[in-house]
Structure formats: structure tokens, C-alpha cells
Amino acid sequence: EKARADVPGAEKKRWTLNDFDIGKPLGRGKFGHVYLAREKRSNHIVALKVLFKSQLQQSQVEHQLRREVEIQSHLRHPNILRLYGYFYDQKRVYLILEYAAKGVLYKELQKCKYFSERRAATYVASLARALIYCHSKHVIHRDIKPENLLIGAQGELKIADFGWSVHTFNRRRTMCGTLDYLPPEMVQSIEHDASVDIWSLGVLCYEFLYGIPPFEAMEHSDTYRRIVQVDLKFPPKPIVSSAAKDLISQMLVKDSVERLPLHKLLEHPWIVQNADPSGIFRG
Numbered sequence: 001e002k003a004r005a006d007v008p009g010a011e012k013k014r015w016t017l018n019d020f021d022i023g024k025p026l027g028r029g030k031f032g033h034v035y036l037a038r039e040k041r042s043n044h045i046v047a048l049k050v051l052f053k054s055q056l057q058q059s060q061v062e063h064q065l066r067r068e069v070e071i072q073s074h075l076r077h078p079n080i081l082r083l084y085g086y087f088y089d090q091k092r093v094y095l096i097l098e099y100a101a102k103g104v105l106y107k108e109l110q111k112c113k114y115f116s117e118r119r120a121a122t123y124v125a126s127l128a129r130a131l132i133y134c135h136s137k138h139v140i141h142r143d144i145k146p147e148n149l150l151i152g153a154q155g156e157l158k159i160a161d162f163g164w165s166v167h168t169f170n171r172r173r174t175m176c177g178t179l180d181y182l183p184p185e186m187v188q189s190i191e192h193d194a195s196v197d198i199w200s201l202g203v204l205c206y207e208f209l210y211g212i213p214p215f216e217a218m219e220h221s222d223t224y225r226r227i228v229q230v231d232l233k234f235p236p237k238p239i240v241s242s243a244a245k246d247l248i249s250q251m252l253v254k255d256s257v258e259r260l261p262l263h264k265l266l267e268h269p270w271i272v273q274n275a276d277p278s279g280i281f282r283g
């Protein structure tokens with residue numbers, strides 16, 4: 001039926017593949033390919049993520065996908081990738097997602113090796129604002145890492161891939177994500193709450209500035225031990241300000257209630273002095 005545009009959320013339009021012109025492949029996600037696409041009626045450019053039902057079934061992630069769609073479709077924030085809708089056919093599920101014109105952040109980090117303090121602070125501040133918004137809706141992401149971040153046309157960061165996010169009403173003890181970003185309470189799989197995202201943001205800030213995550217080790221078991229012991233060391237190179245180290249040290253704290261709250265992060269001197277308020281890194 002005609003999509004009702006007057007009442008937001010009432011546009012329960014039934015999308016089909018015929019609504020889109022499919023463009024170039026943007027790359028591979030976990031369970032399928034992502035294509036550039038244009039919605040024919042509006043000429044709106046989107047990213048179409050194609051997931052194979054067979055792969056979803058054999059990996060038993062259908063419930064996770066349903067939760068990802070449910071959560072991401074209701075979130076509206078400039079630093080959170082929009083999920084506009086979904087549809088499916090016999091063999092595939094299609095997610096209609098916001099197109100991030102400047103691509104994936106981790107490739108940018110690999111290319112630059114590490115970011116300037118201004119660029120790192122600008123990204124960390126915009127992610128903190130996005131997480132404050134998520135937590136205000138009782139959503140924790142639980143998988144904040146460079147691979148899950150995209151860059152919009154103006155250079156702004158977009159958190160994507162809410163596959164591991166949960167509504168904190170029904171907290172899960174499931175293990176998720178690579179170990180590097182998990183805080184002590186998750187690697188020890190005890191109860192956890194929104195402060196897990198503060199820990200991961202601290203890990204991300206460290207990796208933006210040094211090019212490697214803080215607890216990286218050759219063996220899984222060594223990474224695990226370094227996390228639970230909070231074995232935090234700052235290399236002599238590249239040179240990083242003591243203000244940045246101070247912020248990271250206040251986020252990578254074992255006791256989750258002691259971690260710097262996100263709204264306090266936005267008032268930290270390193271953020272105030274280095275982050276561009278618009279969340280856009282102009283270089």
C-alpha cells in the first residue's frame with residue numbers, strides 16, 4: 001500500500017528488490033555482501049546488505065539479527081548508521097541501510113597508522129554523544145571497535161552493526177565480539193551494564209592514538225589476563241599528551257562503577273581542547 005509519510009513509523013511499506021537499482025558492491029559483511037543501491041521512487045542512495053538465510057540459520061543468529069533490526073531501526077542520531085527497513089525473499093534477507101560515503105574507519109586507521117589527537121578526540125566525543133543517546137534508550141552496543149565504525153560524507157563517524165547490542169532490561173551473559181575490546185566483567189562473563197561501552201570507548205581511544213589496542217597479545221589467554229589485570233601501558237612512541245593518557249586511565253578501570261561517565265568525558269580537558277564540537281574532523 002502507499003507508504004504513509006505523515007506519521008513517522010507508520011511507513012510500514014513493504015519493500016521489494018524491484019524498488020531498487022543495484023550498484024557496485026561495497027564489500028563483504030559477516031553474512032553476505034553489501035551493495036550501493038538507489039531507491040527508484042525517491043532516488044535516495046542507500047547501502048543494501050544482503051544476508052543468506054541459510055548462513056543465518058546455520059550460525060543460529062536469526063534472533064540476533066531480529067534484535068539488531070529492532071534496535072537500529074528505532075535509533076535516530078547523526079553518529080548512528082540508520083537502518084531504514086528490511087525485506088526478504090525465498091533465500092535472502094535484505095537490510096536497507098544508510099550509505100556512509102567515506103567508507104570503513106579501520107581502513108583509514110590502517111592507512112594513517114594512528115590519528116592526531118584532534119582527530120581522535122573529535123571521533124571519541126562524537127561516539128560518546130552517540131552512546132549517551134543509546135544508553136538513554138536503555139541500549140548498550142557492547143561491540144564498539146574500529147571494524148564497526150563507518151565514515152559519513154562529511155567525515156563524521158557512524159556506529160554500525162548493532163548485532164551485539166541489547167536492551168539492558170534483558171541483559172545477556174553471552175560472550176560476544178573479539179576479546180580485545182571486552183571489559184573485565186565481560187571476559188569473566190559476569191553481569192554487565194552500559195559501562196561496558198565506556199570501557200570499549202577507552203580501548204578505542206587508545207587504539208586511535210597508538211594504532212594498536214592496549215591489551216593486545218599473541219595469545220588469547222594473554223589478552224584475557226592483561227584485560228582482567230588492566231595491564232595498561234603507554235608506549236614512548238608516538239608521543240601522546242598526558243591529558244589523553246589521563247582520560248584513557250579514567251575509562252579503563254576494572255570496577256565498572258568507577259569508570260568516567262560519558263557526560264563527564266565530554267567535559268574532560270583533552271576532549272574540550274581537541275575535539276571539534278561538530279564531530280567533523282577537518283584535518
Ligand SMILES: CC(C)NC(=O)[C@H]1CCC[C@H]1Nc1nc(Nc2ccc(C(=O)N(C)C3CCN(C)CC3)cc2)ncc1C(F)(F)F
Pocket residue numbers: 025026027028029034047048049081097098099100101102103104147148149150160161
Ligand atoms: C559496519 C559493518 C561491520 N561493516 C560493513 O557493513 C562494511 C561491509 C561492506 C561495506 C561496509 N558496509 C557499509 N559501507 C558503506 N560505505 C562504504 C563502504 C566501503 C567503501 C569503500 O571503501 N570502497 C567501496 C572501496 C573503494 C575502493 N576499492 C579499491 C576498495 C573498496 C565506501 C563506502 N555504507 C554503509 C554500509 C553498511 F553498513 F550499511 F552496510
